[in-house]
Amino acid sequence: MNIATPPQVSTNTLRDAIVRHLCYSFGREPDFAGLEDWRMALSYAIRDHIADSWFRAAGTARREGAKRVYYLSMEFLIGRLLEDGIVNLGLVDQAREALAALGQDYDTVLADEPDAALGNGGLGRLAACFLESLSTLGCPAYGYGIRYEHGLFRQSFQGGRQIEAPETWLLQRHAWEFERPEALFRIGFGGEIEETGGKVLWHPAEHVDAEAYDTPIVGWQGKWANTLRLWSAKASDPFDLPAFNRGDFAAAAQPEALARTISRVLYPDDTTEQGRELRLKQEFFLVAAALRDILARFDKEHSDIRKLPEKVAIQLNDTHPAVAGPELVRILHDERSLPFEEAMEIARGCLSYTNHTLLPEALESWGEDLFGGLLPRHLQIADLIDNAHYEANPSRTQSMRADHQVKMGQLSFVMAHKVNGVSALHTELMKETVFSELHRLHPERIVNQTNGVTPRRWLLACNPRLSGLITETIGDGWVADLERLRELEPAIEDAAWRERFDAAKRANKVDLSNWMAAEQGVSVNPDAMFDVQIKRMHEYKRQHLNILETIALWQEMKDAPNADWTPRVVLFAGKAAPGYAFAKDIIRLINDVAAVLNADPETGDKLQVLFLPNYNVTLAERLIPAADLSEQISTAGKEASGTGNMKFALNGAMTIGTLDGANVEIREHVGAENFFLFGMTASDVTERRKVESHAAKAIEADPRLARALQAVRGGTFSPDEVDRYTHVADNIAGADYFLVASDFTEYWRASREADAAFRDPATWIRKAALNTARSGWFSSDRTIRGYMQDIWAARSYLSD
Numbered sequence: 001m002n003i004a005t006p007p008q009v010s011t012n013t014l015r016d017a018i019v020r021h022l023c024y025s026f027g028r029e030p031d032f033a034g035l036e037d038w039r040m041a042l043s044y045a046i047r048d049h050i051a052d053s054w055f056r057a058a059g060t061a062r063r064e065g066a067k068r069v070y071y072l073s074m075e076f077l078i079g080r081l082l083e084d085g086i087v088n089l090g091l092v093d094q095a096r097e098a099l100a101a102l103g104q105d106y107d108t109v110l111a112d113e114p115d116a117a118l119g120n121g122g123l124g125r126l127a128a129c130f131l132e133s134l135s136t137l138g139c140p141a142y143g144y145g146i147r148y149e150h151g152l153f154r155q156s157f158q159g160g161r162q163i164e165a166p167e168t169w170l171l172q173r174h175a176w177e178f179e180r181p182e183a184l185f186r187i188g189f190g191g192e193i194e195e196t197g198g199k200v201l202w203h204p205a206e207h208v209d210a211e212a213y214d215t216p217i218v219g220w221q222g223k224w225a226n227t228l229r230l231w232s233a234k235a236s237d238p239f240d241l242p243a244f245n246r247g248d249f250a251a252a253a254q255p256e257a258l259a260r261t262i263s264r265v266l267y268p269d270d271t272t273e274q275g276r277e278l279r280l281k282q283e284f285f286l287v288a289a290a291l292r293d294i295l296a297r298f299d300k301e302h303s304d305i306r307k308l309p310e311k312v313a314i315q316l317n318d319t320h321p322a323v324a325g326p327e328l329v330r331i332l333h334d335e336r337s338l339p340f341e342e343a344m345e346i347a348r349g350c351l352s353y354t355n356h357t358l359l360p361e362a363l364e365s366w367g368e369d370l371f372g373g374l375l376p377r378h379l380q381i382a383d384l385i386d387n388a389h390y391e392a393n394p395s396r397t398q399s400m401r402a403d404h405q406v407k408m409g410q411l412s413f414v415m416a417h418k419v420n421g422v423s424a425l426h427t428e429l430m431k432e433t434v435f436s437e438l439h440r441l442h443p444e445r446i447v448n449q450t451n452g453v454t455p456r457r458w459l460l461a462c463n464p465r466l467s468g469l470i471t472e473t474i475g476d477g478w479v480a481d482l483e484r485l486r487e488l489e490p491a492i493e494d495a496a497w498r499e500r501f502d503a504a505k506r507a508n509k510v511d512l513s514n515w516m517a518a519e520q521g522v523s524v525n526p527d528a529m530f531d532v533q534i535k536r537m538h539e540y541k542r543q544h545l546n547i548l549e550t551i552a553l554w555q556e557m558k559d560a561p562n563a564d565w566t567p568r569v570v571l572f573a574g575k576a577a578p579g580y581a582f583a584k585d586i587i588r589l590i591n592d593v594a595a596v597l598n599a600d601p602e603t604g605d606k607l608q609v610l611f612l613p614n615y616n617v618t619l620a621e622r623l624i625p626a627a628d629l630s631e632q633i634s635t636a637g638k639e640a641s642g643t644g645n646m647k648f649a650l651n652g653a654m655t656i657g658t659l660d661g662a663n664v665e666i667r668e669h670v671g672a673e674n675f676f677l678f679g680m681t682a683s684d685v686t687e688r689r690k691v692e693s694h695a696a697k698a699i700e701a702d703p704r705l706a707r708a709l710q711a712v713r714g715g716t717f718s719p720d721e722v723d724r725y726t727h728v729a730d731n732i733a734g735a736d737y738f739l740v741a742s743d744f745t746e747y748w749r750a751s752r753e754a755d756a757a758f759r760d761p762a763t764w765i766r767k768a769a770l771n772t773a774r775s776g777w778f779s780s781d782r783t784i785r786g787y788m789q790d791i792w793a794a795r796s797y798l799s800d
């Protein structure tokens with residue numbers, strides 16, 4: 001199975017293809033084409049080449065009867081795809097020149113693409129990186145998700161407060177998907193169970209259709225492309241003609257509107273469980289459509305259903321698709337007549353589960369009335385699974401069915417042959433906490449697969465200055481084998497090379513400053529340290545620790561305005577769940593602090609704060625290459641892995657961080673001397689919470705913290721409403737569950753160490769460059785190889 005690389009494409013060929021698509025796919029003459037027309041025409045020209053490698057890959061997988069990997073995820077945060085395609089096909093120069101020949105600017109055309117935000121944050125972005133790595137590695141795979149009409153909301157600020165507007169990515173023309181009206185499955189909900197002659201039949205009360213839309217995801221050098229298949233909900237009976245004929249037009253359209261609700265919106269929360277019926281409907285909709293599709297493909301190639309685990313690996317991205325366990329057992333037992341025990345064994349042979357969080361409020365569980373009302377047969381099967389597991393493990397004490405609930409974490413664990421955590425620390429904590437009993441019963445089931453990010457998007461494409469320097473220095477082998485970045489280490493000892501590394505960073509910072517001046521109307525000093533915290537807003541991520549420390553620094557600068565301060569630009573970005581009031585208050589506080597500090601003539605040239613609106617993949621690609629300092633300051637034990645931390649280190653930012661998630665492994669790889677560590681460990685955190693008045697004691701011991709808190713409490717940043725942030729100060733001085741007060745002193749110390757290091761550019765640049773050279777292990781290619789070997793028993797079909 002020699003997989004040919006795609007034919008070389010000349011600038012002229014590409015230019016002709018763009019014009020051909022402009023005219024004949026979009027009916028537009030070049031003289032009358034607008035920006036969107038050019039972007040669509042270029043996208044189609046690129047897509048043609050992606051489709052060629054997609055067909056070749058699918059053909060190989062079919063011919064070989066290959067085992068397929070199916071990645072089930074409620075979220076795929078794919079971002080823009082045009083540059084990704086161009087970069088992976090190696091057509092950057094040709095595309096730039098072809099557009100120039102047509103009088104168009106490459107960067108402007110690329111920037112016209114909407115950012116598909118079909119995910120909340122890290123979990124959805126991980127799924128997107130995994131799809132790209134699966135294609136790069138030539139592993140036959142499908143991503144299955146939902147084609148939400150509205151992705152994550154668009155964020156803006158009004159008086160410093162977050163305003164949410166619907167995201168409407170589908171209103172623009174979308175270049176990448178192929179509608180598959182023939183891949184249509186009828187999905188049932190509710191209804192009755194009928195038992196006749198030992199057979200159980202489920203008669204759902206209502207139905208919707210799931211229709212597939214396919215997006216090809218191309219890997220590095222276009223050698224392979226896999227499919228992202230997203231399901232859209234359609235009415236099974238689209239139109240009530242009798243109602244229409246009666247003149248009741250609203251009633252006539254109702255079935256269509258109700259059905260479409262299922263794929264209408266992404267739930268905008270990644271940290272609290274959504275105990276809502278619509279969410280469970282969405283989850284079952286995805287799972288049921290995916291399993292039908294998987295079995296249809298299996299049946300085309302194989303005849304013995306007992307071979308399913310040899311040919312099918314299904315990965316559950318968190319518990320959201322956990323109903324796949326009962327649904328697969330139902331299909332195998334009720335519909336295909338396998339004995340129950342055997343159906344369970346086969347299902348377990350296919351399924352594996354990734355845990356993403358230990359936060360108790362995020363662990364999904366459904367009331368049995370809601371679950372059984374929507375999925376009556378699945379509730380029965382969950383009980384049968386639970387009973388079978390009890391019988392096999394009599395010493396078990398925790399049930400997945402306690403308190404009239406269905407606990408999806410326990411269900412996922414029991415139905416999976418492997419369960420994985422996403423960083424070494426997180427996996428160990430999983431064994432000790434949420435899954436301690438199941439781990440004792442199944443000590444071989446939990447494995448670790450530390451997260452990774454794709455180096456094509458997160459270095460090669462987003463940071464052309466640095467990636468160009470790297471390729472000039474060590475060749476381009478690093479793109480497919482990221483650990484080869486280690487070969488940079490000798491060059492890092494060369495002062496002239498370090499200057500070039502620094503010049504790349506400095507140019508990225510100038511670009512970002514110019515963009516911020518144009519878009520935000522704020523000019524910042526590109527020689528200042530760019531100190532960046534971008535991620536979802538959450539108390540455990542502790543943006544409030546960062547802003548408190550910034551306030552304390554400002555106060556100290558005002559005490560001694562002529563001291564030798566290291567100038568800083570403190571940048572934030574991130575969305576808060578619309579119902580998460582405290583997180584939204586922190587956004588407003590940061591914006592209020594920014595207004596006061598940026599207007600202070602005494603300190604404004606040394607300390608600036610900016611909260612950039614509408615954080616998404618595109619904004620991350622703009623900010624990360626320009627960062628000096630990466631803020632990874634979660635309460636230890638709370639961040640399962642993080643992937644933002646990896647993107648920053650790879651792009652030559654230094655981390656200031658706690659021993660949490662993958663920070664631990666990043667520090668091990670880049671070297672403790674190249675990482676600003678502070679704060680309590682996960683076990684310190686558990687102990688500290690037991691200390692009475694731990695926050696009050698910490699505040700008493702640190703006058704800086706006391707003064708910063710007093711400014712928040714006393715209305716320094718909200719003079720028009722003095723008590724606006726009293727509750728924030730009370731929270732930090734009171735219960736302080738996330739230990740902001742207790743970690744403040746250490747955080748301040750580490751932050752001043754960063755200041756001192758930044759004032760010595762030679763040392764700083766060397767440390768930053770070592771972060772790049774030693775972050776190669778955090779490629780999602782390494783992560784996917786781990787899953788293929790330890791979990792999926794899947795292989796690559798690329799020959800080299």
Ligand SMILES: *Cc1c(COP(=O)(O)O)cnc(C)c1O
Nearest residue numbers: 121122535616617620642643644
């Ligand atoms: C990488 C990424 C994340 C995850 O960031 P963390 O810092 O790991 O939480 C979230 N959102 C976007 C847009 C990303 O690119």
